[in-house]
Amino acid sequence: MSAPTTNRRLGAFFGVFLLVALLLAGVVSYAASGSPDGLDAVTQSGCESVGTADGEHLQGTCIAQHAGEHASAGSPFADYAVGGNDALTGVAGVVGVIATLLLAGGLFRLLRRRHAPDDEAG
Amino acid sequence: MESDSAVVAMHMSDGIVNAPVSLAFGVVAVVGPAFCVARARRDLDDRTAPLAGLVAAFVFAVQMLNFPVLPGVSGHLLGGALTAILVGPYVGALCVAIVLALQALLFADGGLSALGTNITNMALIGTFVGFAVAVAMRPLARRGRAGLLTTAFVAAWVNTVVASLGFVAEYALGGEGLALGTVFGLMTGFHALIGIGEGIITALTVGAVAAVRPDLVYLLRGQRPDLEIRTAQETSR
Numbered sequence: 307m308s309a310p311t312t313n314r315r316l317g318a319f320f321g322v323f324l325l326v327a328l329l330l331a332g333v334v335s336y337a338a339s340g341s342p343d344g345l346d347a348v349t350q351s352g353c354e355s356v357g358t359a360d361g362e363h364l365q366g367t368c369i370a371q372h373a374g375e376h377a378s379a380g381s382p383f384a385d386y387a388v389g390g391n392d393a394l395t396g397v398a399g400v401v402g403v404i405a406t407l408l409l410a411g412g413l414f415r416l417l418r419r420r421h422a423p424d425d426e427a428g
Numbered sequence: 429m430e431s432d433s434a435v436v437a438m439h440m441s442d443g444i445v446n447a448p449v450s451l452a453f454g455v456v457a458v459v460g461p462a463f464c465v466a467r468a469r470r471d472l473d474d475r476t477a478p479l480a481g482l483v484a485a486f487v488f489a490v491q492m493l494n495f496p497v498l499p500g501v502s503g504h505l506l507g508g509a510l511t512a513i514l515v516g517p518y519v520g521a522l523c524v525a526i527v528l529a530l531q532a533l534l535f536a537d538g539g540l541s542a543l544g545t546n547i548t549n550m551a552l553i554g555t556f557v558g559f560a561v562a563v564a565m566r567p568l569a570r571r572g573r574a575g576l577l578t579t580a581f582v583a584a585w586v587n588t589v590v591a592s593l594g595f596v597a598e599y600a601l602g603g604e605g606l607a608l609g610t611v612f613g614l615m616t617g618f619h620a621l622i623g624i625g626e627g628i629i630t631a632l633t634v635g636a637v638a639a640v641r642p643d644l645v646y647l648l649r650g651q652r653p654d655l656e657i658r659t660a661q662e663t664s665r
């Protein structure tokens with residue numbers, strides 16, 4: 307196969323990959339479960355607001371009580387909202403995907419080998 | 429409060445483990461990724477560098493998608509095995525670390541002082557142990573599609589459970605509030621279930637990439653024995 311065709315196909319593949327990530331963060335994220343994740347369920351275990359599977363409710367003593375307010379709580383995108391508005395979770399998600407792509411993609415671009423790949427013919 | 433939020437905080441908050449332990453793992457979370465940066469160079473070229481950036485963005489997106497595992501308990505992708513299988517363990521660990529750092533800084537998810545423990549558990553332990561499992565199963569993964577999907581599922585399940593064990597260890601060193609045995613039981617129990625979701629997502633993603641561009645799947649490329657040996661050492665850190 308010719309190099310230009312390969313590059314075009316690779317570009318299309320990357321484009322689809324990005325589109326899927328944007329759709330997941332921007333649209334599907336609204337369907338995400340609002341329950342605490344496994345870690346948070348453990349750290350909140352023992353405090354009254356959490357019902358674990360085995361029904362443990364150790365009133366008033368839990369790991370999460372030692373947790374402090376988040377240092378980034380004032381961020382406009384704190385808690386995957388925009389300015390505190392949960393209805394804009396999808397927007398926060400898209401911002402996150404693009405920010406991650408720029409930061410990670412930029413770092414990996416800087417780190418990449420500039421000379422021709424030695425082991426990836428075809 | 430944000431109790432109605434569709435997307436909840438997902439990672440360890442500040443203060444869950446004490447300051448000395450947080451600091452110690454902060455050092456691990458600097459040294460580990462710095463080593464990964466040095467080793468990642470040989471795995472990144474004009475094709476794999478953009479792929480790795482997209483994989484990181486994909487992990488960010490999928491980490492937002494909490495799925496229910498028990499009444500009142502959800503789980504989400506960690507991404508260690510997924511990134512390691514697609515872009516290798518060094519680049520993969522950096523992908524997850526970058527996602528965690530952005531989540532802490534921009535989205536107030538996971539404490540800043542807890543970033544060291546979160547990176548240690550999910551980016552380092554999860555990624556390298558997940559990759560070690562995938563490498564051990566590579567003969568099966570090379571055999572065909574079912575083998576690859578099985579490998580991805582098992583590696584991802586293990587990466588989830590060992591990452592949760594990382595938390596248990598850090599809690600044992602510098603946490604308080606709940607009996608250690610209870611923390612161990614709940615963490616491993618929940619994450620054995622969450623690992624099933626992680627396994628399904630990882631198998632679907634790796635399967636999709638392998639169906640279109642098998643040449644881009646790191647695990648399926650050359651043997652790279654020198655990398656594998658060092659990976660085993662890295663895993664035991």
